[in-house]
Amino acid sequence: GAGVSQSPSNKVTEKGKDVELRCDPISGHTALYWYRQSLGQGLEFLIYFQGNSAPDKSGLPSDRFSAERTGGSVSTLTIQRTQQEDSAVYLCASSLAPGGNTEAFFGQGTRLTVV
Amino acid sequence: KNEVEQSPQNLTAQEGEFITINCSYSVGISALHWLQQHPGGGIVSLFMLSSGKKKHGRLIATINIQEKHSSLHITASHPRDSAVYICAVQYSGGGADGLTFGKGTHLIIQP
Numbered sequence: 001g002a003g004v005s006q007s008p009s010n011k012v013t014e015k016g017k018d019v020e021l022r023c024d025p026i027s028g029h030t031a032l033y034w035y036r037q038s039l040g041q042g043l044e045f046l047i048y049f050q051g052n053s054a055p056d057k058s059g060l061p062s063d064r065f066s067a068e069r070t071g072g073s074v075s076t077l078t079i080q081r082t083q084q085e086d087s088a089v090y091l092c093a094s095s096l097a098p099g100g101n102t103e104a105f106f107g108q109g110t111r112l113t114v115v
Numbered sequence: 116k117n118e119v120e121q122s123p124q125n126l127t128a129q130e131g132e133f134i135t136i137n138c139s140y141s142v143g144i145s146a147l148h149w150l151q152q153h154p155g156g157g158i159v160s161l162f163m164l165s166s167g168k169k170k171h172g173r174l175i176a177t178i179n180i181q182e183k184h185s186s187l188h189i190t191a192s193h194p195r196d197s198a199v200y201i202c203a204v205q206y207s208g209g210g211a212d213g214l215t216f217g218k219g220t221h222l223i224i225q226p
């Protein structure tokens with residue numbers, strides 16, 4: 001597709017279950033970012049991938065969160081043993097090159113609700 | 116902590132009014148982004164700036180690097196401009212920790 005695609009668009013899960021969120025970046029974009037927007041809060045950085053380099057995980061809130069990017073393209077954000085405070089919109093963005101000097105393109109987000 | 120401050124937090128205006136949203140940040144940046152988020156949650160990148168001014172249609176974005184300040188202007192505002200406008204910066208000095216975001220400005224344009 002022409003844009004960043006995220007799936008699912010909405011996910012309701014029970015507390016304690018694991019969830020996987022998927023991001024398909026724009027083809028050819030080497031940089032991929034995951035962000036989280038909790039209710040009433042601003043966006044916060046979670047994790048960054050650049051090509052085949054080791055990801056920058058400095059924003060991950062706990063060890064229940066992990067992410068992979070296979071083949072430098074599709075990324076999966078996994079949340080294990082979900083908690084209610086994990087409820088948020090999870091946004092993925094990609095850009096042609098790393099850093100802030102290239103335009104970032106955002107997906108529509110996955111709205112996660114933990115009940 | 117490096118912070119991005121936006122003002123106002125909320126703004127309601129009448130159709131046709133000239134709108135200004137401000138963003139200030141605390142340390143040197145390599146680039147600043149203005150983003151638009153509609154009620155459905157999707158985010159669109161409006162501008163990316165590292166200096167000067169950019170214009171796209173009725174939208175104008177300016178940045179003053181010395182004053183660490185940026186403004187987003189909307190001319191001849193229209194109800195379809197109603198959205199949350201978010202300022203985001205990439206701090207200079209290396210690192211790959213993505214963007215730091217302001218809390219957003221919730222804009223409502225009334226017909």
